Amino acid sequence: xxxxxxxxxxxxxxxxxxxxxxxxxxxxxxxxxxxxxxxxxxxxxxxxxxxxxxxxxxxxxxxxxxxxxxxxxxxxxxxxxxxxxxxxxxxxxxxxxxxxxxxxxxxxxxxxxxxxxxxxxxxxxxxxxxxxxxxxxxxxxxxxxxxxxxxxxxxxxxxxxxxxxxxxxxxxxxxxxxxxxxxxxxxxxxxxxxxxxxxxxxxxxxxxxxxxxxxxxxxxxxxxxxxxxxxxxxxxxxxxxxxxxxxxxxxx
Amino acid sequence: xxxxxxxxxxxxxxxxxxxxxxxxxxxxxxxxxxxxxxxxxxxxxxxxxxxxxxxxxxxxxxxxxxxxxxxxxxxxxxxxxxxxxxxxxxxxxxxxxxxxxxxxxxxxxxxxxxxxxxxxxxxxxxxxxxxxxxxxxxxxxxxxxxxxxxxxxxxxxxxxxxxxxxxxxxxxxxxxxxxxxxxxxxxxxxxxxxxxxxxxxxxxxxxxxxxxxxxxxxxxxxxxxxxxxxxxxxxxxxxxxxxxxx
Numbered sequence: 076x077x078x079x080x081x082x083x084x085x086x087x088x089x090x091x092x093x094x095x096x097x098x099x100x101x102x103x104x105x106x107x108x109x110x111x112x113x114x115x116x117x118x119x120x121x122x123x124x125x126x127x128x129x130x131x132x133x134x135x136x137x138x139x140x141x142x143x144x145x146x147x148x149x150x151x152x153x154x155x156x157x158x159x160x161x162x163x164x165x166x167x168x169x170x171x172x173x174x175x176x177x178x179x180x181x182x183x184x185x186x187x188x189x190x191x192x193x194x195x196x197x198x199x200x201x202x203x204x205x206x207x208x209x210x211x212x213x214x215x216x217x218x219x220x221x222x223x224x225x226x227x228x229x230x231x232x233x234x235x236x237x238x239x240x241x242x243x244x245x246x247x248x249x250x251x252x253x254x255x256x257x258x259x260x261x262x263x264x265x266x267x268x269x270x271x272x273x274x275x276x277x278x279x280x281x282x283x284x285x286x287x288x289x290x291x292x293x294x295x296x297x298x299x300x301x302x303x304x305x306x307x308x309x310x311x312x313x314x315x316x317x318x319x320x321x322x323x324x325x326x327x
Numbered sequence: 328x329x330x331x332x333x334x335x336x337x338x339x340x341x342x343x344x345x346x347x348x349x350x351x352x353x354x355x356x357x358x359x360x361x362x363x364x365x366x367x368x369x370x371x372x373x374x375x376x377x378x379x380x381x382x383x384x385x386x387x388x389x390x391x392x393x394x395x396x397x398x399x400x401x402x403x404x405x406x407x408x409x410x411x412x413x414x415x416x417x418x419x420x421x422x423x424x425x426x427x428x429x430x431x432x433x434x435x436x437x438x439x440x441x442x443x444x445x446x447x448x449x450x451x452x453x454x455x456x457x458x459x460x461x462x463x464x465x466x467x468x469x470x471x472x473x474x475x476x477x478x479x480x481x482x483x484x485x486x487x488x489x490x491x492x493x494x495x496x497x498x499x500x501x502x503x504x505x506x507x508x509x510x511x512x513x514x515x516x517x518x519x520x521x522x523x524x525x526x527x528x529x530x531x532x533x534x535x536x537x538x539x540x541x542x543x544x545x546x547x548x549x550x551x552x553x554x555x556x557x558x559x560x561x562x563x564x565x566x567x568x569x570x571x572x573x
Contacts, residue, residue, distance in 0.1 A: 146379030146450060146566050280557055285447035289381040292559040295546060316562040
């Protein structure tokens with residue numbers, strides 16, 4: 076399991092802020108920016124029984140921006156995230172951009188275990204929020220908050236999210252035994268952080284029938300730790316939706 | 328989708344006839360409206376309704392779509408379903424469900440999608456035009472074809488508040504009509520994984536509506552099931568997007 080390991084927030088100016096600063100002076104622009112921005116304290120809780128989340132991406136954006144859309148094909152950066160937990164490709168997209176005051180990667184500084192929570196603090200002038208992270212151990216399941224409108228009024232808002240299947244990899248439920256995860260792998264789960272998976276699974280499923288982003292049908296698992304179809308444990312690694320609870324506390 | 332044509336549908340011919348008649352009536356009413364196209368007081372609202380199939384292995388049968396006000400109640404958890412909804416949930420044929428809706432004074436219009444079943448990863452869009460009112464609500468139902476009597480549905484979803492150009496999105500969960508035992512056998516499900524029976528008037532299950540517990544499948548130990556793990560789903564099976572274009 077690799078993944079983005081940079082720690083939470085780095086202060087940075089958006090491009091338009093920088094241009095403004097150059098035009099009318101840094102102090103003035105900074106003050107104007109701060110007065111318009113809201114603070115969003117975003118808390119993500121892992122509601123599963125036996126699944127870890129890879130480093131989370133928490134990003135604010137406008138209403139036209141979509142990191143992903145349920146029912147549509149997964150873009151390549153989403154495939155990287157859903158199959159391997161890698162966030163760097165998403166951070167290189169114009170939709171997300173680099174880490175700054177309202178794009179935060181890896182607030183939990185690592186994996187988010189079942190039952191655990193983490194909080195990311197965003198300072199933003201934007202209106203919509205997206206959150207993604209891979210669900211482990213799976214082939215290409217990810218939790219996703221899809222371009223959720225966040226009210227500008229002070230308050231705490233709660234959202235529950237599903238696990239989605241990126242539709243890009245067969246759900247063979249076979250663990251990688253060596254090497255680094257790549258989105259080009261056909262099948263193979265990159266890790267079982269709970270150290271509770273089996274081995275020698277022969278493979279549950281071939282390619283998805285639904286190659287769009289869709290609601291994940293869940294994992295099957297079995298009770299054979301040394302073989303069987305699946306390397307997953309059917310009493311540990313299954314889940315029901317929702318898999319995550321997200322609360323956003325807005326301070327204008 | 329071959330299975331839908333191969334299945335015996337006692338109501339199919341009448342369903343088609345109703346569809347044709349409805350289409351004619353719609354055309355006629357549309358002609359009437361077209362005289363008023365330049366009238367700024369025209370109260371028509373047009374909605375594009377798109378349903379995305381978010382399952383991995385469940386074809387959706389033709390959509391039953393009803394636009395109505397809040398007095399219409401197509402189904403209720405814990406209650407017995409109508410014969411129209413039973414027919415939709417067991418066979419995929421929405422015609423009896425739509426006929427029941429049309430007989431309800433709270434219903435503004437009802438229609439079906441016209442392209443047959445649509446599979447995982449596909450979507451279906453139906454455009455409707457009705458007299459606008461702020462209290463308009465939408466109900467949509469579609470059978471998961473590789474089941475005994477599961478359907479994905481949303482009901483009494485407010486769409487009257489949408490301004491022209493606005494969109495709204497919601498997710499549809501899967502219900503168990505409770506009218507047919509979930510034995511998952513090849514003989515009992517009409518979809519392509521089974522090619523079995525559709526509607527049967529016998530009610531040999533709870534006879535009340537529940538949230539569907541999902542299919543078990545042969546891969547998970549129900550050895551008499553005609554299904555495999557690819558046919559499973561978790562909770563929500565469809566996304567419904569409504570855009571008001573007029």
